[in-house]
Amino acid sequence: MTIRSFILCFIIYHFINKCEQCSNEYPFQVHLGTRTPYRSVSNISFDKIYYNGCVSTKIWMIVRHGTRNPSVTNIEDMKNKLPKIQQLILENENLPNDNIKNRDLDLFRKWRTRLDIDDETKLTHEGEEEMLLLAERMQNRFPDIFNEVYSNTTYKFRYTYSQRTKKSALYFAAGLFGKHTAKEVWFPEPLKKDPILRFYKLCDKWRQEIKAKEKDTGQYKKFAAGFEMTDVIRNVNKRLGLQDEIDLGDIYVMYITCGFETAWNKQSKSPWCSVFSEEDFKVLEYMEDLKYYWVDGYGHELTYQQACPAFGDMISHLDISNQYPKATIYFTHSGTLLKMLAHMGLYKDQEALRSTNYNKMTNRKWRTSLIDAFGTNLAFVLFNCNGNQEILTLHQENIVRLPPCPDSDLCDYNKILDYYSHSLKKCDFTAMCNKTDD
Template sequence: MIVRHGTRQPSLKNIVAMKERLPQIKKLLINNSNLPNEYVRATDLESFHKWESQLKLEDEHKLAHEGEEEMLLLAERMQSRFPVLDNVYSNSSFQFKYTYSQRTKESAYNFVSGLFGRATAKDVWFPEPSEKDPILRFYKSCTKWKYNVKDKVKYSGEHKKFENSSEFIKVVENVNHRLGLKDELKTDDVSLIYVTCGFETAWKTQTESPWCLLLTEENLKVLEYREDLKYYWQDGYGYELTYKQACPMFGNMINMFQKNSSLPRSVVYFTHSGTLLKMLAHLGLYKDEQVLTSENFRAMDNRQWRTSQIDAFGTNLAFVLYDCRQEKMVLTLHQEHIVRLPSCPDSDLCELKTLVEYYSESINSCDFNHICENS
């Protein structure tokens, strides 16, 4: 099982912006004589009066309380689905591993607490994390991907082109218009509002973030598409190299399933968005017929590649091995739901030998250093 860490705190850059720029925007709204209006109600303004940032710079990227709860509940649900995973821990039956980060370490601890209870969780053994783990965070060691894909997408990707499209420009104009402003809010401001809306929704599932009130459903669709464009090209199907480099992790799973040994019974890796998305693309899941570009926003309204659904906090991808009358079969779960792999499109269970045959190139030609042109 591969698990993205639970809900976390924002990056340092976003925390600074939330602490410095959001209070300025709040002031713009509260002191605006054009408000309330037909779009912004008096109760909305009252929500902003009460809003204050509680973020601390030192909390960047740390697992949030909600993330702890997500991992506990995820473990409990998986155990109830697979009772064979009893709640008696031994380091030969269970293997857990996390990356070199606080958010995956704490996610792992809370997950094992959900499986075995907090008293036992303290005794669970974890290997020392590696800053560039070749399985859990393979892309950190891929030189070619870093320079030819990541840097390229960051500075001149399709999501950057989309920001200059008429659809995106209209969002900024629309937000200013509804808030009774001229052009005080820029692209970065609207992006910050969107990011804050997302984080505060994740942190407080029972109450609506006041920042979400400033965006219409149409605004959200446009902002979401920009985000999907970025991750499609950086971590998904945009470049073959991106998903091809995930072969070490895929091979790790196949190797475990091909062993005759019954141990370990369960292996759980705690990692990051970049790993999960590349693995999903490596498997051929959520692949649209059309390529996502800055020019086909309207045509991709029903796209499969929607990161808010396939790569949220706590995203998980699990492979379950069954021994069915001496035939090894594999069940694949994504977000705890059964998904059918391209190797077996008509069946929930896929024979292991069929899986190996379909992905034979990934298994047999996984020369990571060659793929990534590492010296």
């Protein structure tokens, strides 16, 4: 471990120990959906992963970009809506009360949004650090694969057509090789519609028949209009001592601002988090989960079937007939990671998430806060175990077991080929994604 790694690890270790008690004060940190900070879900261990008689030989890894700034629409809502709500709160004679304390009001007095439109979706400092540390931890876990000396034969990097994935790739490379060498790393020119990293951009049928319809009339919309969200709106107004001045649009802007500001800042609380109870956060999280379940997850077969090109790329890379590259690392987006997780059969609930079964799904597996935080990553590591080829799967650096091997960390390469044979043999992306007019 380098000195820099040790210092960063020491800081994070003490921060986590310090925050064991604040985890009760800030329970919302695991209910922030896709804006959840990576530090809340990742495995921060630097320990080497090994199995007796086995040597790690290759890795294929796909990484969601690190913590970013909001979109243009979100920034405009923050700049236009939140100052008005802030003023309502600070001028309200009914505050402080049992819910909104003086310390919360102090945070509201200090709050300013400093984002400009030009800052949209850019990687933040927190995102840079996430990538640096992720790379250093992976290098320590698998030293037989991740060599500190860069070679474009050994390493294959690729990112999508966006600033946040490009910067994520650069900082990941800096974590592996140091900042000076990282400048020499070769990255191919990104594609606007990458068939591996962002395959869904090329799937017209999915975009028009699933994404568009779910956005307009899906389970997410129905839940947003249901009694659970009505209760949240009423409770927030009551908590703030207001008379229905806050509507659903305001609620959502406060929720996403709470998420972004929590991800950006390790040790300070966003004032916008204080307006919600833990139950409010759970309801808002479920609304988010519904959206991603039906647009990016198990809601429709085509959604996860179309991930077969990425899955096939992984299988091809891990084939032992190709010695190089030893490491293939891709940098992409939430939509890719979620579809890949569903394609692999991970985090699948017995019952579909719907607008009508919130109470039944309390212990659901499909929780974007836990499975799709900023910096989320999925890695497949090939081990040679006395001549047998075995694959270890990591999600957010935590070991997960694949459906074909539910009782073992390592899964035989050929068993994976057999279990997912349909994905490999029936991956006619053009046929499945071409829109057919009735």
